[in-house]
Amino acid sequence: MRRTQFLLSGLALGLALLLSAPRARAQDAAAFVRQTGDALVQVVNSTAPRPTKREELERVLDRTVDVEGIARFALGRFWRAANPQQQQEYVHLFHEVLLNSITSKLGEYRGVQFTVGRTVPRQGGATVQTVILRPNNPPTNVQWVVADTGGSAKIEDVIAEGTSLRVTQQSDYISYLQHNGNSVQALINALRRQLAQASG
């Protein structure tokens, strides 16, 4: 098994983007990722207390990552089966779970460095390749799928060593739904339980 932690670490690097994110054309996408990464490394290495760091991360997560898009993708065909209230609640819970996962990994990334590699343009944005170097760990290849969503750049997916965050989450949730009567409510309850356990 490979390093799924890099799914989240890679996502974590996407946070901390600054206010005026430029349109994500190929050449800008690389700059976007570099800015993001630099700012994130700052957050990781800062000495602020954990709740403060978490707040900072949350602000940036909302600005730079298309969390709703990822959440929608993760639910697959069941998104349409959910009513608007369930959809809203699900996206909120997904956001919290994601934030928790990233925050819990912060400690492991002290002293992290990264280099930005090639940018491959694609429809609606670009994919930027980076190599992430944690001290005492072998380098990891992480690809950032950056998309233009209505004028600002957003991270749509993180692919760490070939494993996509979106696809993996989708496999997890779809399988859970299939084994729990295709009920989105059951999934929502399970996410609530998971959050309660994490904070309890």
Next chain:
Amino acid sequence: MPAIPSRVPLFATAMLGCLFAGGLGGCATPPPGGSAEAVQEYRQTNDPLEPTNRFFYKVNTGIDAAVFKPAAEGYRFAVPRPVRNGVHNALANLSSPVTLANDIMQPSPRRSGDTLMRFLINSTVGIVGFFDVAKGLGYPPHDTDFGITMALWGVPSGPFLFLPVLGPSDPRDFAGFGADIAMDPFTWVGSGTTVTALNVGRYAVSAVDARERVLGEVDQIKKTALDPYATFRSLYRQHRQSEIDETRNDKRATVPAWFPQPPAPAAPAGAANPPPTAPGQTPK
């Protein structure tokens, strides 16, 4: 290779598996009266033996909790990181003959060269492979096995299998695992209790080393995934596909350094490894 999902081997394998596991009701069936979407999902997941696989997943979790995880944790506690890295390098070096054979069969000429040089340099200067000197000299490490070799030949992966001890796999990769053991010269060299003990010892250390390297990740998945089995299945497939793609896309020149080099190939748009799509589709 064409990405035509080969139904016949899949069907045959699934039928065989069903016959075998029939008594245990080990075969999943497509959702009865299900929508076209549900049936398509079932096909994409490509896990007709899911009940049996989940059973072995539970068995594996038990074995892991009882044997492998404590061993790995103890290993991490007792042995400092540089020594663990050295052990990993030495084990990789011991597998060089198998890696080289696979590189040649795939065929991956540049990677074959890397493996050969790594073996020669690391075994001597690197003291039986403990120190990875060759990496600094321009011969990066890589892992390969007969499963990847077969994938590059066009053999479809077949349905998902979860095996005790070995974990997530499929018929192609499991056959590859067996073939790698058969190809390994250390399997055949010598006889007697000492040699057997050394071989068993080597596999044991390999298992603990491999388990130790993923301690954190596996724990994270078990804690945060709603369906860890499905998550492992997805990650295994995506990672496997990315290894195969990486091998196929390694287009470094194979012209000797003293010869006039060809111009570097222009990277076509989308030349990066294609992003993973629905796992379970029979890979190319």
